Amino acid sequence: MLEIRDLRVDIAGSPILRGVSLAVGAGELVCLLGRNGAGKTTTLNAVMGHRRAAGGAIRFRGRDLLGLPPHRIARLGIGFSPEESEVFAELTVAENVALPTWTRPEGRPAEARIAHAYAVFPKLRQYLARGGAQLSGGERKMVSIARALALDPELLLLDEPFEGLSPLVIPEIARGIGAIRAEGRAVLIAESNLHHVPEEVDRVHVIERGEIVFGGTLAALRADPAAMAIVAAAA
Amino acid sequence: MAALIEVLAAGLFHAAVLFLVAAGLQLVFGVQRILNLACGSFYALGAYLGVTAGGLALGAGLSPLLALPLLVLAGAAVAALGPPVERLLRLVYDRDESFQLLLTFALVLMFQDLIRMGWGSQPQQVEGVYLAYGQVQLGAARIPVWNLLVLAAAIAIAGGLGLFLQRTDFGRILRATAENRRMAASLGVDTGRVYAAVFTLGTALGGIGGALVVPAAAAVPEKAVELVVEAFAVVVIGGLGSMPGALAGAAIVGLLRAGALLVWPELELLAVYAVVVAVLLLRPAGLFGRPAA
Numbered sequence: 001m002l003e004i005r006d007l008r009v010d011i012a013g014s015p016i017l018r019g020v021s022l023a024v025g026a027g028e029l030v031c032l033l034g035r036n037g038a039g040k041t042t043t044l045n046a047v048m049g050h051r052r053a054a055g056g057a058i059r060f061r062g063r064d065l066l067g068l069p070p071h072r073i074a075r076l077g078i079g080f081s082p083e084e085s086e087v088f089a090e091l092t093v094a095e096n097v098a099l100p101t102w103t104r105p106e107g108r109p110a111e112a113r114i115a116h117a118y119a120v121f122p123k124l125r126q127y128l129a130r131g132g133a134q135l136s137g138g139e140r141k142m143v144s145i146a147r148a149l150a151l152d153p154e155l156l157l158l159d160e161p162f163e164g165l166s167p168l169v170i171p172e173i174a175r176g177i178g179a180i181r182a183e184g185r186a187v188l189i190a191e192s193n194l195h196h197v198p199e200e201v202d203r204v205h206v207i208e209r210g211e212i213v214f215g216g217t218l219a220a221l222r223a224d225p226a227a228m229a230i231v232a233a234a235a
Numbered sequence: 236m237a238a239l240i241e242v243l244a245a246g247l248f249h250a251a252v253l254f255l256v257a258a259g260l261q262l263v264f265g266v267q268r269i270l271n272l273a274c275g276s277f278y279a280l281g282a283y284l285g286v287t288a289g290g291l292a293l294g295a296g297l298s299p300l301l302a303l304p305l306l307v308l309a310g311a312a313v314a315a316l317g318p319p320v321e322r323l324l325r326l327v328y329d330r331d332e333s334f335q336l337l338l339t340f341a342l343v344l345m346f347q348d349l350i351r352m353g354w355g356s357q358p359q360q361v362e363g364v365y366l367a368y369g370q371v372q373l374g375a376a377r378i379p380v381w382n383l384l385v386l387a388a389a390i391a392i393a394g395g396l397g398l399f400l401q402r403t404d405f406g407r408i409l410r411a412t413a414e415n416r417r418m419a420a421s422l423g424v425d426t427g428r429v430y431a432a433v434f435t436l437g438t439a440l441g442g443i444g445g446a447l448v449v450p451a452a453a454a455v456p457e458k459a460v461e462l463v464v465e466a467f468a469v470v471v472i473g474g475l476g477s478m479p480g481a482l483a484g485a486a487i488v489g490l491l492r493a494g495a496l497l498v499w500p501e502l503e504l505l506a507v508y509a510v511v512v513a514v515l516l517l518r519p520a521g522l523f524g525r526p527a528a
Contacts, residue, residue, distance in 0.1 A: 048421055069427075070420035086418040090410040099411060102404045103423030151423060 001026045001186050002047070002078075002155055007056035009039075009046050009210075016042045018210040019056070024155065027184045029177075031197050033221075033231055034207035040190035041083060043207070044157045048080050049073045060155070075104045079148030083159040083190075085140040087147070089133035093124060096132055096143050100151035107152045117146035120176045138169030145176060155186040162196045174198060194231045206230055237375035242497045243490070248382040248451070250489025251389035255444030256462055257469040257481040258396060259437035265476040266413040266433045269324060270332060272339040274441045275463035276346035281310035281445030282454035283354050289361035289449065299367035303384055306361075306446040313442025317435030324434070343459050350456045358453035365450040385447045392440070393482060400478070409433060468507050472514050474524020483522055 002024040009017040017039050024030045032040050045051040047058055049070040058065040065073055074080065079100075088096050097117050101110035118125050121142040127135065135143065141161060148156055161177065162170050178198065181187050191197055197204060197218060206214035206227050214227035221227055260274045288309035289302060297305070320342065327334040368380035400406040412419040412429045420426050445454070445462075469488050473480025488507055495506040514521060 050417060050421075069425075070417070071423050071425045074421055074423040080421040082418065082421070086415055088411045088414050088418070090414045091407055095407050098404075099408065099419075099424075100422045102408060103425075147422065 001028075001061060002188065003057075003059045004043070004047070005057045005059075007043065007046060007058060008054045009042055009051050010054045011042070011051070015054075016210050017046070020207065020210070020212055021056075022205045022212060022215065024186045024188050025202075026154070027181075027186055028202045029181045029187045029198065029200060030189070031201050031204045032188065032190045032207055033192070033194065033197060033204055035192055035230070038192075038207045039210040040192070040207060041159055042210075044080070044082075044159050044188070044190055047073070047078065047157060071103070074100075074151060077152070077154040079151045079153035079156045081141075081144040081148045081156070081158050081161065083163060085137075085144035087132040087135065087140045087143045089131060091132055092128065093130050093132070093135070093143055094128040097124070097147050097150050100147060104151055113150045113152050117150045120149060120179050121146050121172075123172070136166075136169075138165050138173070141165060141169070141173055142176065145173070145180075149180060153185065155188065156180060157188050157190075159190045160192065161189060162191070162193070170196070237373075238497060240373050240376035241378065242493045244376075244378040244382055246490040246493025247386050247486070248489075249492060250485045251386045252444045252448050253462075253465060253469055253489055254389050254481055254485035255392065255440045255447075256466045257473070257485055258393070258478065259440035259444075260466050260470055261473075261476055261478055261481045262396075262440070263434055263437040264470075265478075266409060267324075267328065267430050269328065269335050270339070271324075271434075271437070272336060272463050273320065273342040273346065274437065274466060275459035275461070276343050277313050277316070277438045277441030278445035278462045279350060279454065279456065279459040280316070280346065281313045281442030282449050282458060283350055283359070283445075284309045284312055284442065285446030285449040286354070286359045286361055286454055288446075289364065293361070293363060299364045302361065302364040302367070302450065303388070303447075306449070307388065307443055310443035310446030311439045313445075314435050314439035317438035318431050320438070321431045321434035325430075343463065347456050347459055350459075354454075354456075356456060358455050359449075360453040361449045379451075381450055388443075388447065392443070393478075397478065405432075465507075468511050470521070471511050472521060474521025477521065477523040477525075480521055480523030 005021050007017050007020040008015065020039065020043055032043060034040050042051055046053055047065065049065065049068055053066050060076055060078060063076065098114055101113055124142055124146055127139060145158065145161065161173055177187060201218055203215065204218055204221050205212050208230050213230065214221060214224060256274055256278050260271060263269060263271045285306045288305060292305055293299060327338050365381050366379060368384065370377045370379050400410060408424055409429055412424055412426050416426050465488060469481060469484035472487055473484030487510065491506050491510060492503050495503040
């Protein structure tokens with residue numbers, strides 16, 4: 001579904017990604033694990049078209065994404081929830097969640113997509129009329145993921161979905177991500193904390209200084225002392 | 236008393252026109268973060284298109300009573316310039332404000348010369364419309380109906396604009412893009428198209444403002460610069476990027492100028508800029524602006 005091959009990205013002249021390769025198959029849950037500054041967010045931004053690649057390839061369902069503008073990439077079926085959630089404060093919760101149904105009207109009807117987004121995070125139904133600025137961090141995160149889901153994407157990119165959230169809401173977000181995955185959507189999570197990696201993850205890629213240094217199952221990661229040393233330093 | 240009412244009406248007329256230009260400026264700044272000095276040129280071009288369209292239509296025997304819709308259309312035709320000018324401004328979107336100001340001021344000067352080429356330097360006006368709608372008698376005061384119509388048209392446009400921004404999906408997409416362009420694009424919003432549409436709408440507002448004035452006051456090529464300066468006073472008072480601010484700022488500037496004319500004509504402009512300075516000192520973000528974080 002998503003295939004990143006030998007991706008290189010320079011920011012302000014310095015190499016941030018130095019040959020990142022990873023793949024997410026249909027319906028798979030994949031984790032990109034690494035410490036802050038390792039290149040996780042840059043990888044997701046490159047997939048969304050926000051960062052220009054200096055080399056390599058990004059393909060989604062066989063299509064070359066490099067050079068496409070972000071809105072075209074989103075409309076191909078990639079939902080994105082950034083680290084800071086970036087819920088629109090100017091819009092209500094309901095408007096935030098409905099927005100992707102206006103930009104990508106093809107596919108399933110808007111009502112079904114919106115209803116489905118609230119089914120994953122039922123708590124949001126209480127806040128429909130609230131402005132994006134009147135939400136807690138956990139609520140913003142739920143809106144951000146629900147909004148990405150309303151795009152009806154085949155693949156979801158979640159950047160640090162648990163970062164900075166109260167321990168009370170983390171299980172709720174984790175349950176939502178599990179539900180999304182259970183319906184057959186592919187999910188790529190960027191994560192800096194090993195403890196947040198869901199047990200049901202199909203594969204973990206460890207990124208360090210812009211390079212993938214490990215790829216395999218969670219069990220294989222735990223059995224790999226070198227990779228675990230990097231991951232432990234991150235947490 | 237009669238003089239006061241007449242001055243008030245003249246001030247509101249001026250405020251209505253200023254609002255249209257400032258609303259275009261605010262819309263473009265709010266979404267594109269670009270200070271578009273050329274909004275004054277769109278006003279001037281609207282005025283001249285109004286002169287030409289009005290002259291042709293009235294010459295062909297059109298009833299002066301149809302001048303209002305005709306002039307609105309003529310002014311709105313300036314919107315045709317929106318997409319190409321927006322295309323040019325893309326060069327400076329991500330650059331320092333000084334580049335934006337230089338480029339848009341260059342546009343003001345170029346349009347001014349183009350206007351001179353097309354229409355000459357002499358003041359031009361649409362004759363026979365201003366009083367064709369008659370006057371309203373209020374005590375001893377007489378107010379041209381044209382002024383009231385323009386005021387009503389500006390209020391209608393303000394209301395329509397508010398509904399469009401608050402109640403339509405495109406308006407919501409526009410506000411989302413204004414707040415966070417990158418996130419909007421990540422959700423499938425073609426932000427380039429939104430920018431072009433917003434700029435074109437801003438262009439049309441300025442053009443309509445200009446066209447509605449020509450029955451009352453003559454158009455001159457230098458009108459563009461004059462309007463830019465005044466529109467900036469409006470947005471400084473009201474708050475940059477705020478629509479209610481444009482409304483309040485335009486009302487304040489319009490009424491202040493008219494009021495100064497009544498009591499102390501020499502201070503007409505000084506009065507406006509004294510308020511600008513006071514706002515900058517006491518409330519730098521403007522009456523409706525959000526303080527910069």
